[in-house]
Amino acid sequence: MARFLAAEAFSSSNDELALLPFHFERTGTEQFLVSNMVGDFIRLTENEINRLIDLKLKPGDGLYEKAYAAHLITGSLQKGQRQLLALRLRSRMSFLREVTPLHMFVVTLRCEHSCPYCQVSRQSTDRSRFDMSEATAQRALDIAFESKSSRIKIEFQGGEPLLNFSLIKTIVSAAHSRSGTLGKKVDFVIATNLALLDDAVLEFCKANDILLSTSLDGPADLHNKNRPRPGGNSYELAVAGIRRAQEALGPDRVGALMTTTEASLGRVDEIIEEYLKLGLDGIFLRPLSPFGFAIKTKQYQRYDAKSWLEFYKRGLRHILDINHHGTPFREFYSALILTRMLTDKPIGYVDLRSPAGIGIGALVYNYDGSVFASDEGRMLAETGDNSFRLGHVDQDDYRSLVLSDRLVDAISASLTQCAPECSTCVFESHCGANPVHHHATQGEALGIKPLSDFCARQKGIMHHLLQLLDESPRDAAILRRWAGA
Amino acid sequence: MTLSLFGTAALCRGLEEQTRSVVRLKTVDTEVSNAEADFTIVRTSDDLKRAIQNDHKSIFAIDDGTGRFLSLEDLQRRTIAVPAQFSYLDAGDVIGIHTQSGKFRTLYRHNSRHNSFLVTERCNNYCLMCSQPPKDIDDRWILNEIRQSLPLLDKHTRTLTFTGGEPLSDWADFISILADCRDQLPKTAVQVLTNGRAFAKSEIVDAWRKVNHPSVIAAIPVYAAVDYVHDYVVQAKGAFDETILGILKLKDRGQRVEVRVVLHAQTARIISDTCRWLARNLPFVDHVALMGLENTGFAIANDAQLWIDPIDYQTDLAEAVDLLVAANVNVSVYNLQRCVLAPSVWPHAVQSISDWKNAFVAECEPCTEKTRCAGFFSSGRPRRSKAISPIL
Ligand code: SF4
Ligand code: SF4
Numbered sequence: 001m002a003r004f005l006a007a008e009a010f011s012s013s014n015d016e017l018a019l020l021p022f023h024f025e026r027t028g029t030e031q032f033l034v035s036n037m038v039g040d041f042i043r044l045t046e047n048e049i050n051r052l053i054d055l056k057l058k059p060g061d062g063l064y065e066k067a068y069a070a071h072l073i074t075g076s077l078q079k080g081q082r083q084l085l086a087l088r089l090r091s092r093m094s095f096l097r098e099v100t101p102l103h104m105f106v107v108t109l110r111c112e113h114s115c116p117y118c119q120v121s122r123q124s125t126d127r128s129r130f131d132m133s134e135a136t137a138q139r140a141l142d143i144a145f146e147s148k149s150s151r152i153k154i155e156f157q158g159g160e161p162l163l164n165f166s167l168i169k170t171i172v173s174a175a176h177s178r179s180g181t182l183g184k185k186v187d188f189v190i191a192t193n194l195a196l197l198d199d200a201v202l203e204f205c206k207a208n209d210i211l212l213s214t215s216l217d218g219p220a221d222l223h224n225k226n227r228p229r230p231g232g233n234s235y236e237l238a239v240a241g242i243r244r245a246q247e248a249l250g251p252d253r254v255g256a257l258m259t260t261t262e263a264s265l266g267r268v269d270e271i272i273e274e275y276l277k278l279g280l281d282g283i284f285l286r287p288l289s290p291f292g293f294a295i296k297t298k299q300y301q302r303y304d305a306k307s308w309l310e311f312y313k314r315g316l317r318h319i320l321d322i323n324h325h326g327t328p329f330r331e332f333y334s335a336l337i338l339t340r341m342l343t344d345k346p347i348g349y350v351d352l353r354s355p356a357g358i359g360i361g362a363l364v365y366n367y368d369g370s371v372f373a374s375d376e377g378r379m380l381a382e383t384g385d386n387s388f389r390l391g392h393v394d395q396d397d398y399r400s401l402v403l404s405d406r407l408v409d410a411i412s413a414s415l416t417q418c419a420p421e422c423s424t425c426v427f428e429s430h431c432g433a434n435p436v437h438h439h440a441t442q443g444e445a446l447g448i449k450p451l452s453d454f455c456a457r458q459k460g461i462m463h464h465l466l467q468l469l470d471e472s473p474r475d476a477a478i479l480r481r482w483a484g485a
Numbered sequence: 486m487t488l489s490l491f492g493t494a495a496l497c498r499g500l501e502e503q504t505r506s507v508v509r510l511k512t513v514d515t516e517v518s519n520a521e522a523d524f525t526i527v528r529t530s531d532d533l534k535r536a537i538q539n540d541h542k543s544i545f546a547i548d549d550g551t552g553r554f555l556s557l558e559d560l561q562r563r564t565i566a567v568p569a570q571f572s573y574l575d576a577g578d579v580i581g582i583h584t585q586s587g588k589f590r591t592l593y594r595h596n597s598r599h600n601s602f603l604v605t606e607r608c609n610n611y612c613l614m615c616s617q618p619p620k621d622i623d624d625r626w627i628l629n630e631i632r633q634s635l636p637l638l639d640k641h642t643r644t645l646t647f648t649g650g651e652p653l654s655d656w657a658d659f660i661s662i663l664a665d666c667r668d669q670l671p672k673t674a675v676q677v678l679t680n681g682r683a684f685a686k687s688e689i690v691d692a693w694r695k696v697n698h699p700s701v702i703a704a705i706p707v708y709a710a711v712d713y714v715h716d717y718v719v720q721a722k723g724a725f726d727e728t729i730l731g732i733l734k735l736k737d738r739g740q741r742v743e744v745r746v747v748l749h750a751q752t753a754r755i756i757s758d759t760c761r762w763l764a765r766n767l768p769f770v771d772h773v774a775l776m777g778l779e780n781t782g783f784a785i786a787n788d789a790q791l792w793i794d795p796i797d798y799q800t801d802l803a804e805a806v807d808l809l810v811a812a813n814v815n816v817s818v819y820n821l822q823r824c825v826l827a828p829s830v831w832p833h834a835v836q837s838i839s840d841w842k843n844a845f846v847a848e849c850e851p852c853t854e855k856t857r858c859a860g861f862f863s864s865g866r867p868r869r870s871k872a873i874s875p876i877l
Binding site: 004005006007009010011012040059064065068069075078079080081083084087088342343344480481484 | 611613685710711712713714716717720722723725726727728729730733737758762765766767768787790811812813
């Protein structure tokens with residue numbers, strides 16, 4: 001009969017072991033959170049992490065098995081794990097292959113609302129001053145179709161874009177015909193407050209498969225306080241508009257976004273209930289952005305990351321309970337981060353990636369033809385800061401915009417892969433560079449992360465999600481579903 | 486029922502020109518065939534008379550239990566005669582025979598869903614539970630036999646399995662067989678049970694891909710998330726690394742891969758860890774099969790290291806399946822009885838045991854799940870869970 005060898009005969013000796021790159025952070029007196037090169041998490045005790053770093057571990061001791069399976073150690077002559085990590089990293093970063101998939105057209109700056117936190121809008125009827133011209137729109141389309149993405153999305157922004165509906169129609173039909181000749185797919189979104197929604201708009205959206213995206217800040221009093229308009233009925237118009245659009249276009253063809261203000265902070269449950277009531281499938285609990293008028297009106301400083309995190313955690317709790325009661329409902333930002341934490345899907349979400357999504361993720365064509373690296377960049381310009389203005393449709397083409405020094409500098413200066421604090425951060429794989437935010441709040445694209453509210457929120461959210469995944473099996477089951485692995 | 490798949494012919498005449506022949510069976514009612522390989526099945530003296538009347542040139546006689554009818558005629562034809570336990574053989578079946586000794590093997594059964602070709606008995610692993618213990622012999626004649634068989638198979642055959650040993654031991658020859666399958670059986674899905682180590686070499690993966698077979702899948706075992714555990718199970722140091730590398734290279738080139746885990750005491754206790762690792766690291770494989778152990782071959786010798794009652798890993802297996810499902814990985818459970826599986830696993834449990842070695846036990850009679858249950862292996866030395874009891 002054959003001779004079989006015992007398990008020990010197959011273990012590597014210690015000098016055949018090698019460490020693979022990993023990040024770690026102390027989470028308690030004895031506890032560490034550790035992440036490997038592609039952001040898989042594992043918790044180790046202080047003793048374990050010390051033994052790991054000294055390679056004082058051997059098959060059968062429990063630590064070897066944990067560390068090997070988590071790609072923290074490998075055999076120095078082995079190739080499989082390194083190849084696996086390379087392949088997973090490649091998959092995670094492959095969003096970079098689709099360059100500038102998003103193109104925002106600010107078809108007008110005019111708006112009939114006068115929201116205090118709005119960065120850009122104008123109360124005006126002067127079409128010639130604040131509407132995009134057709135010539136500008138056609139040039140912007142040239143640029144959009146020059147980008148290398150196989151599929152692009154055109155998002156109509158304002159002001160209130162429906163105030164310049166005729167231009168939207170022109171752009172959509174011109175984009176369709178270019179899409180045909182160039183073989184590039186194109187999707188459309190209109191970001192609107194729905195106050196001007198009528199049958200003509202709905203029919204047009206239906207015929208062209210256009211998605212509507214609107215604002216809903218919560219219950220009537222909150223929403224109307226945030227969004228003053230003549231008649232004080234912004235909420236009523238938004239809700240009626242959402243219902244109408246759901247009916248005419250289908251429930252998944254209209255989405256809503258909330259803006260968080262100081263007044264929202266104590267009311268997250270009510271806000272969520274509003275979304276639920278409207279049959280929406282989730283909510284994006286957003287922080288207030290620090291741009292433009294928001295900074296000017298001192299809204300931004302009025303609450304900090306800590307109170308926002310309280311708001312977020314309470315909201316997430318409420319949402320998970322809604323799920324436990326049988327109604328599927330998501331918090332979209334958590335879903336995004338969970339997808340990054342639990343899968344290797346390439347997530348190119350413009351505001352949470354490194355290299356940053358400015359320019360190479362999205363371009364914004366302003367009403368006057370100037371081109372910005374992001375929507376926030378255009379808002380900064382309204383307050384006189386042109387740092388993210390990349391050029392103008394009349395003087396530039398796609399190449400000159402994305403290869404402009406301004407853009408390349410901002411992106412390369414802010415890479416989390418090599419930024420101080422980020423480059424060793426246990427959450428780096430799932431985080432992003434946020435150069436416009438850090439420019440706006442700290443005056444430079446990189447930002448000092450210990451002073452950054454963005455960083456504080458990111459760490460808070462990810463710690464919280466990990467804790468739920470580890471300690472609450474019922475919640476974890478739902479959170480895993482959101483990741484849609 | 487366990488079918489005998491190999492035996493010795495009582496008579497093998499008229500084939501002496503070749504050392505080995507591949508023979509396809511047909512009924513006496515079908516037209517006379519000119520194909521060299523076709524033999525007419527004769528079960529009774531009546532059959533034999535009709536065959537002779539109709540001028541069938543090659544006779545495949547299956548003993549009716551008396552074996553006497555053959556002597557009634559003075560047979561000058563090519564004739565093979567086999568014992569009564571091969572009465573299951575029927576039209577369309579293919580056998581390979583060693584002409585001098587009369588030793589033959591059933592290579593293909595037309596009405597079976599489980600046709601597999603053993604490619605070689607050589608292997609560079611030496612798995613603790615191997616059902617086909619490797620032998621270091623020159624058996625390259627088998628590749629020729631397969632090559633001769635393929636044109637004889639029904640073009641509508643749904644699936645064909647190649648097994649070993651390690652089918653890629655002579656990789657270039659084997660890959661040319663894959664090309665034959667592509668050309669001659671384009672509608673047949675092909676499954677290759679390989680330890681995957683050969684694919685660590687790019688030239689082999691490239692050759693495999695070049696065949697461009699429409700539906701081949703490489704079924705490759707991964708027994709653990711940790712190198713030495715896998716290496717111990719397959720008794721080959723460095724195997725884990727090569728196997729993982731092989732899977733990555735196959736997937737990198739768009740080839741289909743199934744990961745297989747045979748469940749025994751060394752792998753079942755850690756099955757949830759293994760599947761968590763698979764879900765996180767290899768979610769792009771096309772299928773994962775978690776397979777109950779067939780207690781045969783080396784598994785009998787290594788019983789002390791391998792036997793674990795499936796009921797004792799029921800919860801781990803359920804968790805393992807959950808983890809894969811959550812990662813959108815296709816998962817199936819093979820060879821395990823429904824009464825030892827958590828109900829959450831049932832939708833994934835497959836009737837996987839080849840028909841010729843599949844059985845049920847007395848407890849199964851009243852069981853409401855019997856028609857969906859995998860049942861037992863009748864081969865080897867079957868071991869049963871203490872938890873076998875009918876679901877009522
Ligand atoms: S921003 Fe903060 S959380 Fe994000 S990677 Fe940098 S240090 Fe980590
Ligand atoms: S009693 Fe028999 S048929 Fe029923 S589940 Fe168990 S093994 Fe299967």
